[in-house]
Amino acid sequence: MPEHIQTAEADLAHRYLTIREATGALVAPLSPEDCTPQSMSDASPVKWHLAHTSWFFETFVLEPRGGDFRPFNPRFRVLFNSYYNAVGDQFFRPERGLVTRPGLAEVMAYREHVDAAMLRVLEAGALGAPGRAVVEVGLQHEQQHQELILSDVKHLLARNPGHPAYRDDLEVACEAPIERLSWHSVPGGIHQVGDAGPGFAFDNEGPRHDVLLREAKLGSRLVTNGEFLGFIEDGGYRRPEHWLSDGWAKVNERGWRAPLYWFDEDGERRIQTLGGPRALCSSEPVTHVSAYEADAYARWAGARLPTEHEWEVVAAPLPMKGNFVENARFHPAPASMGEPADGPRQLFGDTWEWTSSAYAPYPGYQAAAGALGEYNGKFMVNQLVLRGGSCATPNAHLRPTYRNFFYPDARWQFSGIRLARDE
């Protein structure tokens, strides 16, 4: 075997272990009980995330290789299939929280079983480039689920009247001064957007292609809790003129009066975080808002949401810096007042930023053949693109071409607001 391939597979094995261990570290603060329920249909039990990410490697890497591979448990093929129709049936999604067996210990054993088999395969160095590409997708997939574990656990614990913390040791500083919002130019004309390699990107990030932009402006930082409070106190949730019609319907149907996880206690505004309840920090970017709230805020502020291409064109040249795990924060970093910045701040790793762009295929996009073709393509309707990555996003996922997507009423992700306006 040529040495560079040996190296590629050895590197992959190393990354495999690192990423799988990172998942384990995320789950360490949780009890078996914490890993069991499904707090709403959109979320999944932590136990399910742990198993499903293993199922991914078993189904798409190990099983196709045949040989002496034996599935850990043949029932898991259905039980932990998320949505791949080409793989066969799926367990009824809204009942994921009722599956108490396998328990957490057995799921961890499943992970070890898959890890051992994966390492044998990777160390044998016989995967070839196509096989390595599937492993790479599996690792990116695992990292996406790391973020989902955090958002789903946050949602679950927030339903608990005791307001428990996911971890007690998370940083809670709240800096007072906030940089004044300024505007950075989005130059008009033809630009290229989308992935051009050589690193990993999901299929929905390509093909790279030309887009035609009009000159515009992008806000220098994210909208803060303090600013959003201004919208609330100005009757933002009671005045239909700020809202898209579907958004106004949701406001009334669900009784929204503030972002998710905000609550009042003894007349004080508080916020439920992964570290437990805290006083609302004015300088911190607002998060856990739906696209409807983001859009209404922007309209109220005399601005609009950026398109995904405006965002990418501005973000592409800028350095990326995230917050995940390393800084043990899991909430966006306050916007410090300081030197004038050369470009917008907080583009990567604070909150996902709602754009006004519908999640749609790029020109020339073709979903891959087979089950992995279901990864992204079949979701390209009814959802909006978010860009930039949040404080719960693994650093490796922070890149200017990354396209996250959710329904506009979703609030349980770490989603925030950056303003744009026409020139």
Add this chain to the structure above:
Amino acid sequence: MPEHIQTAEADLAHRYLTIREATGALVAPLSPEDCTPQSMSDASPVKWHLAHTSWFFETFVLEPRGGDFRPFNPRFRVLFNSYYNAVGDQFFRPERGLVTRPGLAEVMAYREHVDAAMLRVLEAGALGAPGRAVVEVGLQHEQQHQELILSDVKHLLARNPGHPAYRDDLEVACEAPIERLSWHSVPGGIHQVGDAGPGFAFDNEGPRHDVLLREAKLGSRLVTNGEFLGFIEDGGYRRPEHWLSDGWAKVNERGWRAPLYWFDEDGERRIQTLGGPRALCSSEPVTHVSAYEADAYARWAGARLPTEHEWEVVAAPLPMKGNFVENARFHPAPASMGEPADGPRQLFGDTWEWTSSAYAPYPGYQAAAGALGEYNGKFMVNQLVLRGGSCATPNAHLRPTYRNFFYPDARWQFSGIRLARDE
């Protein structure tokens, strides 16, 4: 303190420990995960049952005594209040399965905390008769929840596609021969029904009073799986003429085609039990049927369901014998063919028997003052009375005056069918 009171409280302490330990024994085969979810709105997590039964003693015995009593956790007052409006708010029932903290270990600690305090109180011998009466209600209440733990766990595990068993060591014999159904006379005229003491009875079992019955007949044993299969194979679930109108609506709305927990596998009729899946046993009493199915079966068979008073008048003189725990069965005992019986068999401890009687107050019934008055009285509408007790009912609850009650569409209890007919 007079000796007989000392004795009464010592006896009570002994019974307290025995009954609380029996609950613990029921939970022993379950993992923390098993104790967490709520498989439907009617059911509760096992963890919740464990905590709520402790809350009962804390709220109705310990707290009113004051002194140095400290609640284990003040939040539990709301969290584990089932439905006592007089005690204050209750946690939103359909979300009981989302409460992962307290976890099972903490709930067990809560039980120990309450047990220690209760034993101190009981050993101090200062409760007095009213206090002892409340403890007695608490113990009866605990035993009711023992049965609910079993029915709720059965329901939860049955939603698991792996068909896991609650216990692997449960008896599975299925006897072939079945006693031919014969009819026992219910004499007409004025009878007395209802509790007359001196033992414990719930308030809904009294006042004892006269009822006027017409002569009738009561079936000598419960309807079997084999007989119910005859109804199914005769198109029972497809022919509206057998059904009450509301029952026919449920059949179609829920797609009922057999009792709950029956399923087909490779062309064989099987049944999910607490011991895992088994072949259907023809001689075993049918169970997990709704009142609608019981009524439709009876109509099809040219009979009717008994009234609760017909049942009681026949059952009152007969000896009671139950199956709970002792015989490690948790499914009804087959009807052996043997000597002609002097009275109907299987009246106690096989399946709850649906009656045609609406659950209503007996003449002169008055709910107690205070929160405990909510125990039974406020449910006296829309439900039907079941009599006799099931294989999951603690033996101490098997008595001829006991009135169980559920909505007619409920199927997750161990509920079966005894026929009656007019003379």
Add this chain to the structure above:
Amino acid sequence: MPEHIQTAEADLAHRYLTIREATGALVAPLSPEDCTPQSMSDASPVKWHLAHTSWFFETFVLEPRGGDFRPFNPRFRVLFNSYYNAVGDQFFRPERGLVTRPGLAEVMAYREHVDAAMLRVLEAGALGAPGRAVVEVGLQHEQQHQELILSDVKHLLARNPGHPAYRDDLEVACEAPIERLSWHSVPGGIHQVGDAGPGFAFDNEGPRHDVLLREAKLGSRLVTNGEFLGFIEDGGYRRPEHWLSDGWAKVNERGWRAPLYWFDEDGERRIQTLGGPRALCSSEPVTHVSAYEADAYARWAGARLPTEHEWEVVAAPLPMKGNFVENARFHPAPASMGEPADGPRQLFGDTWEWTSSAYAPYPGYQAAAGALGEYNGKFMVNQLVLRGGSCATPNAHLRPTYRNFFYPDARWQFSGIRLARDE
């Protein structure tokens, strides 16, 4: 043909015409539009009532006779079948309001077609006693639908923000003084209840049989709007201790704060009637309450609802007097203060009186064979019995044995409250 039979059929023809014309008179104030919608699933379009009552004669009298009978429109067999499974399929009930064709004119033509055929049959005098009995059921059925037309139209017009009146000429007097509530004895012991002939009764009114009553008291008149207002102003709808558990759930789910059709306008309590909105009349019996509200009121007032047998035993010897049509009121008559009454007042023809009795078969009840056996029997679960008849009930239906029945949450019928209490 013997003369007495000729006479029987001639009488029947006369009654047939009178009753059918009474239905037509009820519909005269309505437009084709008024006769089209279905304001909720429990109600039906007026047009549907007009057609269904004709379908009844066509299906159960004309069609079985064969001969040269031709159905007016073969599609009507399904379209206007209410719930008779033995007759075949039924049109989907919640969509009755979408059937714009046949229109009102065609439905009236259908009625004329059926009437002509019926009169030919009746005048031919060849029906025989069984045939005449079915015609009699059809006429009683028509009269039941006369009341439903009024309650359904009232419900429909009340959803109209313009608060239109069904008729503008309805009597609106409101007498101020109210007779003080006194109590009449219900003697204990064995009584006979149920129909004993010779006049018409529905099958659910028999068999006549013995019942055993305890001595009790029955209120001398209906509960008034003014008294019910006292319950409201004492927080009746906000205090769970007055309510059955299922009732309390409905109060909160539906936001009940007053009887149906009560509303506030410019700080004044008003009530929507068939004559349009009026000021609330304190001396008038409260109506359009559910059984839950009736029960909660009774509990609040230190009383209870009567059983159906208590009611019947007291009412049977008393003269009946109704209000229907003749006096053009369609709301209950105020309780005048006057001479002490020999028995309770307002037993017949003011409001239906909720009893605490579950609607169940009398001992020995057998539903008739064939489709007409579905008339009453299959509804004998989940409903409560109401007695006495309302201001919208045809006088011919006012009799002491008549058993009306509705679900306990129903409020759109003219249902009110009479108190009872134990001796």
Add this chain to the structure above:
Amino acid sequence: MPEHIQTAEADLAHRYLTIREATGALVAPLSPEDCTPQSMSDASPVKWHLAHTSWFFETFVLEPRGGDFRPFNPRFRVLFNSYYNAVGDQFFRPERGLVTRPGLAEVMAYREHVDAAMLRVLEAGALGAPGRAVVEVGLQHEQQHQELILSDVKHLLARNPGHPAYRDDLEVACEAPIERLSWHSVPGGIHQVGDAGPGFAFDNEGPRHDVLLREAKLGSRLVTNGEFLGFIEDGGYRRPEHWLSDGWAKVNERGWRAPLYWFDEDGERRIQTLGGPRALCSSEPVTHVSAYEADAYARWAGARLPTEHEWEVVAAPLPMKGNFVENARFHPAPASMGEPADGPRQLFGDTWEWTSSAYAPYPGYQAAAGALGEYNGKFMVNQLVLRGGSCATPNAHLRPTYRNFFYPDARWQFSGIRLARDE
């Protein structure tokens, strides 16, 4: 007054009358009953359309002029407000079908009242350009509701088991031969799209702006019933691989097996039309499909849906020809085989063509100030653009820049499929 203005207002008066009369003509075949119900929440009663379009002129033209204007009925301000929050409250949309008063006759009187007042205003010639612009919007609005009357009536009558026709005199020819599908080039590069005046356009059609297209191909004609049947017979509705994920969910949730209004009778495929049931015509364009079905068909056919800009760039130079009213068809014209066409056929006036473009504001779009700003802008999320106009679209609405929009699961509009593919 300058003569050209006099002429402008006179022309407007003439157009006003013509368009209002066209609405009246559409309603002529309907009974008062037909005009009353609302067959689903998305649809409205015909009576409501007739009133709402009059309300529009009353609210936006007559009322702001003040003077001696008196509203026909002040309650109508709320009752017939569709969704203009700036005008105030709206009647609860899902209950529009319960409003039987005003009846059809009163609504027609309302129309006459508004018409008379409008003609006085128009003839006075004092509106000025802004006022005339609002009248123009009102007329365009009226024409949009003309199409909705047809689609809503079609939906209502299709729920009637009698399958009635809206009109009995509608053309039913079905031509057999079908032009073979060929492909027309969409040239790549920068194009201009959007309205540039001088005629009327809705605000959502502008601003005119540059778009950058890749070279592509557009199908020469619409997809036919015969072709769509091929998709069905190939298991199209049973194979998830053709479907967007949200689409597949709808297929299963709603049991879709064919386009709306297709049904089977005696083994023959039939279709409900405004002229009643007909045999399915293979050469006729498929219509009443959702965007999900359009997308799934395209994927199955190895193609895709066009973007709205691809469609417009091709359609802009082509002549428009519609089918509305004049030819009394109300179903799309079959694709005749004939001379090779210079451009795609059937672009205007056969079926609305689903595009893959999310309905979003054009760059620089600003909703107007005031209530009329709610006309289009607040709906710009979650919907897809349709282009071209249908057989039920007034000819005046057929233009290359017109942007219709519906949720992707909508099927009751006359919506069909044109394919596109990448070069």
